[in-house]
Amino acid sequence: MSSFDEHRQIRESGAAIAGSVGSTALIDEATSELVIVRSQWRSVARRFFHHRVATLALLIFILLALAALGANFISPYDPNPPLTASVLSSARESPSAQHLFGTDKLGRDQLSRILVALGQSLQVGLGVALLSTIIGVTVGSLAGFYRGWIDALLMRFTDLFLVLPALAVLLIAAKNPEPSFFGLFDLPPATSTEGMILLLAALGWMPMARIVRGEYLSLREREFVEAARAAGAGGPRIILRHLLPNSVGPIVVFATLEVGLAILTEATLSFLGAGVQIPAISLGNLIADAEDTVGTDLAYLILFPGLVLFLIVLCANFIGDGLRDALDPRARK
Amino acid sequence: MTIISETPTPLLVVDDLAVEFATSSGAIHAVNGISFTVAAGETVAIVGESGSGKSVSALAIMGLIPPPGHQTNGVVRLASQTLTDMPDRHYRTLRGRNIAMIFQDPLSSLNPAFRVGDQIVEAMTTHGTAKAEARTRAIELMESVGIANAPRRARDYPHQFSGGMRQRVMIAMAIANRPQLLIADEPTTALDVTIQAQVLDVLQAAKKDADAALLLITHDLGVVAGMADRVLVMYAGRIIEQGSVDEVLINPIHPYTRGLLAALPSLHTNSRAPLPTIAGVPPNLLSDREACALAPRCEFAIDVCRSSRPLLEAVSGNQENHQAACFRAHDMAVLKVDK
């Protein structure tokens, strides 16, 4: 039995005992649980860093994120300079020491533009993962714990969306110039970064909800939940203290994978002309803008933004894989 | 010291076999140097609780120890051939033809996606029998193990059979090539009590029919008494007592064997009284300490049991090659078993 399982059992039995003893034991429960949780996270971290590829991916991801965050300071050039004669004169320069990734058709430094686009991608990826996790965990918790109509509605709703081609739905929705929340209040359009985050999260929270629901359904039959219920704990308490902490593994793993998926989806939408519009820069519209350079000497204008896009998504997925190994050792064969 | 019996030429020789499983917490010593022989036509039973290494020993003879396990020492010989370190392309031609095996759970041991008849046929075509001939023989085999309506049943899938019938299929498959050695690993454990006896009868008949020796692995001493000529008792990867069935079951020496016998329900004991059990838990196979593995659970243990390991030695004044690995064997021989 791995130490993770042991901790989990200690925690579960500890919670069950504390629940039946009454409130005086709660302080003990809280402190001992804290200790166990801390050592549990330490062993999760140890297992994560044992996964060498995931560790490398985390390192690259952090470096790329820092580069995007500090784009203003480290960018060698203005990503969107006024198109003066001197800028235009350096158009179509192949990658060199001066312009690492070359310059585009208007003489703008491609590296500087990619850094800005990377920041936009990361904002979308992290924003969508966060938002869709919040929505998904909330809906999934309600459906998994209370069952009933919320559950039925969630399941029918996801069935419904499974029947529709996701990209097509996103494209149609992204075309809406004045989106609103069921006509109640206005939402930012998908041409803004916030609007894109809202759109992707609004149509992307359902898998998370299903995962959380599934976890709860299996957890709610377990002894420690029964014990908590027998001790008179209410629904919110059981969800927050027992079900949610025990579902953290799958939630974190899926949220991480969601980052990569959201970045890819946004880039694809952007390539197809939805989302952020020029002069705002995204990895997708950088590539779309350079599409006519295919087969010419300028094809590096496509190559580099795509490589960065590929790298960031790959890193996010490897981090997710490392987290899966670290958080659920049993899942590994 | 070798324990090869005076039987003329043993069919199977297992000499000092050791098997380890590599795990992240260290090597698990599943089998720790066991030696025994099986003569042609003989039935030898290996008894012991789960984890004693009996199934792993059987798989070692088949050359099918599952990873991360591997044979670390010893030699297995069948007739004149050395099986240990034999290349798999050669080994596999012996499997199913010279040695065949029957497993514990007949449902999971049969492929759910193929017809039962085809699975028996495959056992023969693999070793060169023509398909048409194998088909006819498969039906005959199914009839011989007592499956009614064999031609039609051959076209059914495993899930359409009852547990006992599935095990009959496994037996038919095992004897298809008339092997010299048949290994049956707990063949009735997964079956209903009511049909265990029938399946054992079928196994006995099949063995005779194929003229094979039988290595029967079980934890059921009742089965041993009814089927075997000789018995090996295993504990913690070692043989701790062996001899003819009559000797061992009537005059057990080792406290562990006595415990096994005492735990056996019988018509004479008071059915309301709780069955005696062997106290304590099976030993941790990760550590291979120089001590009798049973010592912590043994009421007869003395200091020497905890500091060195007893070897298999002949029980004094015994003609039938009865051996036990116990420092107190002499004392135990005097101490009669309560009946």
Next chain:
Amino acid sequence: MTRYIGRRILAAIPVLLLASLLVFVLVRQFGADPARTRCQQSRDLKCLARTRVQLGLDRPLPVQYVDFMGDFVQGDWGTSERTDQSVAESIGIALGETAQLAFWGVAFSSVVAISVGVYSANKAYSPGDYFFTGLAFAGIAMPTFWFGLICINYLTFHLKELLNTNEVIFFSIPNATGHGAINGFRELALPVLVLSVQLVAGWSRYQRSSMLDELDSDYIRTARSKGLTRRRVVWKHGLRNSLGALVTVIAIDAGALFGGLIVTERVFSRPGMGTLFLNALGNGDSAVLIPWMIVTGVFIIIFNLFADILYGVLDPRVRVA
């Protein structure tokens, strides 16, 4: 079995109806105003008002929906708001084109994914397995549109330079260079490759894990004890049992391709459902968009059903039950 299929079809109808309602609302609510499209975006208010009445757009949305579905199920799918072409006809043509690409993509990907998956499971945790694991991760992280452009750039243009020929090795504009098997191959090779990247990545991982489960089974040990070679045990006994799960996934994914090749068709300028959709979206042609979405939904449902049936056929335990 027939009753089972019948029941599944009946159960699919309400889902489909709800999905069509969702699509209708989505397109009507978010999409361009059909009347405006008809009147060539003019501000001619008379034209707008007239067209609105003509198209029934002045009625409440539920009435419009019922009216539309009434015509739709009777086979009257109307005409494009832009080109006056029959919607049914253009969807039919597009479906044929997409089906061709989807078929070759699925066929190629299944063969590769099964081979890779079985190999990886059989040699689990070997360098070869890690190599394919790495490739699968790369495939999942690969932006399809970018990979397509990169393939065109290097495999079409640079390969030509490299080999110093004028002969186009891969990819010529569809239907521009005549017909025949060679041209068909040139047209399809790159789109199929690009489309396969993600399919193979996902399917091979799936096949690997279900094969690993099977290789752990007792019947594998039995087959080995009969004297079968390891290779035969893996490719006959293991594969046969692990395939059921993968075939289900393949069927479901294949169904989604009819509405899911938007990017591939766009990058390779191929006609088909994806191109039809992008054109309709660009033109604000809701008369095409709504039936398009419903048709793709129908394909997804049909292939799901097909997956269920295949699963039953492949697993005798389900078949009889």
